[in-house]
Each structure stands twice: as structure tokens, then as C-alpha cells.
Amino acid sequence: MAEHYSSFQRSSWRWVAQRVTAVFLIGALAFHFVLLHFINHAAEISFAGTQARMDEIGYLSLMVTFLVTAAFHGLNGVYNALVNQGLEGTQKRVVGLVLVLAGVLLVGQGTYVALSMNGFI
């Protein structure tokens, strides 16, 4: 077990980022829920309503940031959880890659969706 030292990695930035995104997400998620379930009831959602909201550049960028932070926070969380359970070597690298890929796809698709709602695309 002496090769602890060899698997050297200063992973504190991920730890910090997980907390920082969490702080942001507290607000963002609450806002999202309240807005789309309590103010505007989900059942009454329509594209027009969505479009109206998305037209505002502030709301759009908030939603995109929300998406990016949530994706990072969630996928990093999943990665940590798996690694904590003792994922090693190749397996670990593969899982990391898959998660990064999934994240990129998620954010890409999400942004594309948001932009279509906004009418840019």
C-alpha cells in the first residue's frame, strides 16, 4: 500500500467546485421549482410561455448556467461515488471518460434546446 504516494493527485479543486456549484444550485433549483410548479403550474406550460421566458437573455443565461453547474455537480458526484467504492485503473478512466462525454452531450443538447426555445435556432 506504499504506492499511495504514486497515485498523486491534488483533487481539492473538484471538491471545492462540488461545494461551490452546490451553493449556486440551492438557489437555482429552488427558483426553478417555484417558478415552474408553484407560479406557473407545470400542467399549463406551453411552448409560447417557455419562449416568452427564454426570450429574456438573463433567464436564458441563468438556465444555461444552471444546466452546466448541475451537469458538473451531478456527474462529478456520480464519479466520486463510484471512485469511493473502489474503482481503479482502467475502469476508473473509462468511467471518467464516459461521464465527461455524457456531460458534454447533456450540456450541448441542453443549450441547443434552450436556444431553440429562445428562437435563435
Next chain:
Amino acid sequence: MQEHDVIVVGAGGAGLRAAIEAHEHGADVALVTKLHPVRSHTGAAEGGINAALHSEDSWDLHAYDTMKGSDYLGDAPAVDAFAQEAPDEVIQLEHWGMPFSREDDGTVSQRPFGGLSHPRTTYAGAETGHHLLHTMYEQVVKRGIEVYDEWYVTNLAVTDEANPEERACHGAVAYEIATGEVEGFYGHDGVILATGGLGQAFDHTTNAIANTGDGQAMAFRAGSPMEDMEFVQFHPTTLPSTGVLISEGVRGEGGILYNEAEERFMFEHGYANNDGELASRDVVSRAELTQINEGRGIEDEYVHLDMRHLGEDRILNRLENILHLAEDFEGVDGLDKPMPVKPGQHYQMGGIEVDEYGQACIDGLYAVGECACYSLHGANRLGGNALPELMVFGARAGRHAAGEVDEKAKVKTGPSAKSEDGSIGSPVDLGGVSESEAVATDGGALATPQDVLEAAVEAERDRVETLIERDGINHADVREKVQLTMTENVNVFREEENLKQALRDIREAREMYQNVAVRDPSRTYNTDLIHTIETRNILDCAEAITAGALAREEFRGAHWRKQHQERKDDEWLKHTMYAWNNGNPDLYYKPVILEGDEETYEPKERSY
């Protein structure tokens, strides 16, 4: 076979210190220990470690206090060396990071302790021993010293010339507890025994269950005499069910002892009209036992130590850990009820006879720590003097074994130091019961050290096989018999008839031991086997204690004899020596050395 320069047996404070020192001087050291080092009983020491650190204090005051405390049975060369080197050792510990308690200016704190003329007990909270043990183990890890933990040393590889002083120790035989493997450890430059106390010879003790006097018994059977074994310290306040120590601090703060009739017997029965509960350990222990024996004990077993009147605040402030101890180990809430206490065996002043470098009379054999007797504590050890002893003499022996010491020792060892024959007046035979117990090895006939070791290994393999293969009784019955008779007859009170009874019982136990067998057939972690071998060692230690107690007809230090109520300096200013002599023990005396470096110590009345 494992080969090293120095084999250290035991990894408590003494063994670790010896190993570090030998290693510092270039020796290749192996620590062989039946417990992982941090499990050693040094970790239980609470009070502190004495050293003359202050500029107003000086080593000769410490030496004087120690000599006086020993009731003038200390040897001056050992006492002087001890007091001179203790400060260096304590500072050394500090430099190794020991978390000593601190004064506001950042220097280490020292507190007053019984029998000391200056506050020189350095401490780390109420767990000084724990910190000392861990600090030194850390240094062992740092140096990469090889540790064979959970290896039980069963015997020494010693040649068997007729005269023990001509014998040589070439190593030790150890049993790997996890696997049942018996192996030889060849020590080019010698073997240092540091196996600790022998509290398990008594049924009520503050010592650990692993403190079974293995080192004393192994050295004894190899021909190195045991010295001053009758001096056993009993602590007056231990919990009755477990023997866990309740610190003197409770009485220091004003705790009161009561008997069943709720009498404050220390005063009301006139045991100590001035100091009461704060009289010295032996006085209080004897008072408690008198009460119990006269039927005024609670449940005929213990007395009460009451601290409730001190008030919750004061107790929580100063004695909090006592509350935990009483609650955890006796199930008693000290804030709510008086705590049951009774005297318990605490420390063995005597041990393997060694000089002030820790050398036994056998060439290449050293002993340090509680298992050794360099005649430092004499007839009575002062509180806080055992931990510095581990350090000072551990270092000295380590240095000597590594070949760094040229001076000749002033303390003489072995049969040639004899000044006078002794007699015990034992009602039964002492020593070995059967022929097979007589000889350590066939060394005299064997050519090389390796042969001696191999022969010893073979003998131990046989012993293990026999114990496991045969049918017989459980060692626990033998152990219990010895422990009960020791506590009953060789306790605080010693009367001739009782001592003789104890010798008879020990003899019977020895005979029973001929039929012990290990029930557990497994080679994996066979503690049944280990305990069975330990019980054999307990027998030898118990006998040596009792024989010495019967021989010494005076009252000195911790040794009290009913018919001999005074210290007899004319006749008894000498050490009791007990030698195995191939199974036929012999008791003799050797002189006390009172001429020190600076002055000659004059025996004075020991009063405080």
C-alpha cells in the same frame, strides 16, 4: 532463522528505547514482541515521568529522593546514572514530539509527586505512558526498525556451562502467534529483554493480562538470578472487579475512605492519625486489608472511596477521567455513589539481576524496564520513577549492546557477587518438578552459536507439539490457583505461616502444571497455547517472590512481615538473590552499594 545484531524482546517503553538507541549506534535491530508495540502496558501509566529539569532542581536531589524512597536498598551506581540521565531522556522525548502538558510560556509542565523534594514529575495530561509509548513507537517507524509483532518469545538460546557467568546468550526462540511457526532469532551482539511486569502472578492487579513475567522467568531458567523479588508494590485504590487503577489524585483532592460501618477508618482506627488517606501507599493498603480481614469490608471484599463531598464542579474539573473509569469499568457513577476500591498489585521492584548497563551475568543477555532489577527502586519505587527508568536504562543497554560502552560496570552480577548464603525454610521442594525442566540447552557441548539456537528451537518445537498433542487439564486452573494463593498469602501482609502455605500451593500448582494440555488443536492464533506457556512463567515468578519474602525477616519498604516489624539495617542491608541452578533454586545475598559518585548514602529513617 532470523539474524540481527541485537534482538530486543518486548516493545514497551523500555524495549522501544533500547531498540532506537542500538539502531542509532549502527546496530541492526529487531523488536520481537507478543503484542503489537502500541498495545504494551506502558500505555497505561498515568501520572508522569520524573526528571530534574528546573534550574533550581538538581540530579543529586532526585538521586537522594530515589535512594530514600528505596529504603536504602538501591545501588548507588544505578541511582546516580538514573538521576543524571533522566533529564536528557525527557528532553529527548520532547524533541521526538511527545505532547507534554505546557506552561503558559510554552515550556513543559512539572508537578509535585509523593516522595519528591521538588516538583519534577513531567506529564502529558493523565496519560503520560500512552504518549510516551506512542512517541517512541513513532520513532521506531521513522527509523524503519524491524518489528516482529505478535511473535511470542518462549525461550532464550543460552549455552549451559556450569557457571552462569561463563554462559553466553545467542538469541531467542519465538513462536509466531498467527501461524504457529517456531523460529530462532539469532542476535550477534545479544538479546535485550524488556518484557515488563508480572502482575498476573496475582489475581488482582493494575497490570495487563499480558504482564506474565515471561522475561524474568526465561532469564531465570537460563541461569540469571532474580533479585529482590519480594518487593512488590501494592496500590491502595484499584477497582475490585477489574483492578483498574484509581489515581492517587482522588485522595490528593480530598477523597475519603470508608468501611462498611461508614467509619473513616484511616483516622478512627488509628492507622495514620496525621495523614489519614494520604499516608503512603503501603500504609493505606495495609489499613484497607485489615478492615476487610476483620470483617468491616463491604461484601468482605472492598472499602469505599468517596469523593461526592468534593462537589460536582471540582470533580468534573480535576477528576473527570476517574468518573469515566469508575463508570466504564465498575459501572459506578462516582458523583452518585462512593467507588469501591481495594489494594491491588501494581509494580514489581525486583527482577532479573543486571548491572547499571542492563547486563545480566550471562554474556550477551540484557534486561531493561520493569522485568529488570538494576537496584534502582530497591524496596519501594517512587511514583513517576518507572518511566524515566525505561528511558535511561533502555538507552544504556541499547548503547552497550551496540558496542559503544567501554567502561566497566560497578554493580557486580552473577554468583561471584555473592556475599552470604541464605536460607528460606521452605516446607516443600522448590524449582523444577521433572528432570526435563532442568536444562536450558545442551550448549556446553555445542560448537557454534547457530547450533545452540537450533537446539533451543528444536526443544521449543517439541514443547509446543507435546502441549498441543497430549490430553490434560486447562492451564487456567493452575493460573487461578497461583493467583489466589499469592493474593491470599503473599499480599500486603506477610506472615510466616501464610508464606509457607503459598509455597505449598505453588508446589502443588507446579505439579498440576505437569499435566496441562492445550485444548485448541489449531496452529492459527492459538492463544490457549500462549497462555499455557505464560502460566509456566507465572509459576516461577510467584515462587521467587514468595521465597524472597519468606527469607527476608524485616520490614523494609513495601515488604512487611508480621513478626519482624522494623527495618534491620545491620542484618538486612543486602539484596535477596534467587538462582535457578538447573532446577534446584538457591537463595543467597549480595551487598548493597551505597557509595555514589558524589557522596555515600547514609541509611536514614524513612519518614515523610
Next chain:
Amino acid sequence: MSSTYDRGTVENFGRWREFSAGMWAWVLHKFTGWILIGYLFTHIAVLSTATGVDQAMVEANEDIYTNTLQDLEELVIVRFLEIGLLSVAVFHILNGIRLLMVDLGVGLESQDKSFYGSLALTAVIAVASIPTFLGGVF
């Protein structure tokens, strides 16, 4: 010591009964976190119906996006799932706050109480949200 007994995963997992507050919090936080990230993927997938909609349909509120969402919302099961999602999110937030406090070294002594608190508050919020979520389905 040729062989030792490794009690293995099954027995180790059997120890859940002996879990203490902090461990339950850990398990639940993981669990809720995974649900949330899983939901995020689903969510984006559903929202993807918003791409390439026909502006004419939008005017009539008949585009795929609007239809999909409103069809989904008509399902009672979806409404219940939403309550579940809210509970999951609320617990994750509350326990997340608890964990952030722990990271900052605040209130470590009452970590178990704050966990129970998070659970209770989650329950309260979930119950309180029922009218909103179930409004109009039945």
C-alpha cells in the same frame, strides 16, 4: 494463517441495520443525487421536443412540445412522480446544506439532529406541495 475468512459483500451489506444517522444521510444523499442527475438527463430529453417546432402549431398551442408536456401532466402517475422529485430535491438541498455546514466545521455535534431535521422538513414540504401538484388531474 493460510486462509482467512473474508465475510464478503453480502454480510457487509447486511449491516445496514446498524447504520447510524450520518450513514443514512450519506446513503440518502447519494440516492437523491443519482435520481436528480438521472432526472436531468430525462428532463433535457423531454425538453428536446422543443427543437424544430413549427411556429404555426405554436400559435395554436398544438406543437409537439406543448402536447408532450401537457399529455404527460395529465397522467396521475406523473403528478405523483413530481411530488417524489420535489421530495428528493428538497432532501438533497437540505442535507446538502447540512453537508456544507459540516464542511465548514459548523455544528458537527448536532449532525444527527440536523439530519433528522432535514428529513422532517422534507416530509412537511412534500405534504404541503400535494395540493399544488395534484391540482386539476382528478
Next chain:
Amino acid sequence: MSTQVTEKSDEKEEAESTEQSPGERRREEKAKRQQEKEAETPELIDEADETVELKIFRFDPEVPDKEEPRFDSFTVPYFEGMTVLDGLIYSRDNYDSSLTFRHSCRQAVCGSDALLINGTQRLACKTQMVDLEWPIRVEPLPHQDVVKDLVVDMEHFYEQMNAVEPYFDPDELPEEDREEQKQRPENREKIKLSTRCIWCGACMSSCNVAAGDNEYLGPAAINKAYRFAMDEREGGDKKEDRLRILEQEHGVWRCQTQFSCTEVCPKDIPLTEHIQELKREAVKSNLKFW
């Protein structure tokens, strides 16, 4: 050479099934006694013939009979103040001398006898039977290989302890021969709790992360590192080194603040707090370089 429980204990076991367990009864009584503290003579319960049943895990790779792990029942006489260790010793000395467990000091300083008692990691010597539900179930520490009966292989634990360079290593020492290094009392106070660790392994055994990731340093080793990293006598350079060790993959970041380590530690060391503090320290020291 039977390794079976004596029949005597089996018989007793059967006779032992009352609706209310003795443990419950005694705990109730204890509570009652506490209420009646002021009352003149608290009623003394006759404990003379009370017995406790211990259900003890048995396994020995070498003894055919014990190759399959099983539980044996031992019924031992109860006395006031009896600890679980007392019960184990009694069972071994009177019923089955092959019952194997580590123990030495009997006073919670040697750390040999951390066991899983009624589902929680505790020191057998420090656990009063009255405080438990009866019968008492005793198992070896989870997440470690069992060598035999209650003895587990501690090697891995020791390796983790050694992996944090567990020794004092000051940047410099005082010049004078007999001069100590200065340490402020507050600084000693800060490391005090962390220095109490007795290497019992209870914390490590209770941590689920450590169970999953064998290389995780674990709470005890991190706490050991804390003891040095926070000791002002060592100096800043060494502290950097220490943080670097703690920050590696299997170091402090692994901790998921499960708190079970803190809960089981028999020396009441606030382990989670120490780990969290080190995480913050590590972040701080990294920020310095950015």
C-alpha cells in the same frame, strides 16, 4: 479436544427464554434507580443467580468443525460491573479454551479488543453489560479479514497508519542541549484529542468508504496526520509535506462525512471534524499556489 460449547451452556440457554430480556430488565432497573437517587436505600437486586448469554462468532480455518463460521452461545454468571471482556474471559476459561480474542490492558488503553458488539464497534473491556441488550452478540470487526474467532487481520490498518509518516519531524530543533521546543498551551490543547488514539481500528471498521476503497487512508491515519500537521513545533515546511500526503486521491477527499467513525471512537476523538479541518487546510494551502 472438542471445540464445541459445553453442554452445560446449551441447557442454560434453553431455560433462558423469558419474555423480557435480562438486559432490558436491568436497563429499566438502572433507569429506575437513577430516578430514585434521593430515596434512602435503593433496593438491591439479587444478582446472585443472574446469567447473561453471549452469542459469539466462531471461525477457524484449520479446525474442520469451525471452518464454516457459526455462532456459539455461552451463558455466564453476571456480576455487577461486568464488562463484555469479562464475559469473554469467563467463557474461555470455563467453557472453551479455544475461544480466541485479543485483549491485554482491560482499561481501554491498549486498543486490542475492538469488536462488533450488538452491531456496534466497541472495546469489549469498556462496555458494561448492563448497557446492552441481552443476549449479547459478539463478532469480529467488520470489513477486515477474520483470522480466527474474534481476531481480525490488522495488517492493513497498520499499513494505513504508517502511510502518513506517523512520526514527529520538526524543521529544526533548539540549539541548547537540554532545551525543549516551545509549544503554546493552546496549541497543545488543539492536538490533545487527536493524540489519544489507541489504534483500535474501530473507526476504520465502521467507515463505509474505507470498506469500499481499500486504499483510503481512513479516519485513524488521517487523525494521526492531523496530530502532527497541527502541531506548531513541526514548522511550516513539514506541514506542506503532510498536507500533500493527505491530499492524494485516497486521502481526505475520500471522506464522505459519514460520522460513524466519530460515533464509535472509544476515545471520543472528533474524527470527522479533524478530517474536515484538514480538507479546508488543504484547500487553503492550494489556494496559495494559484
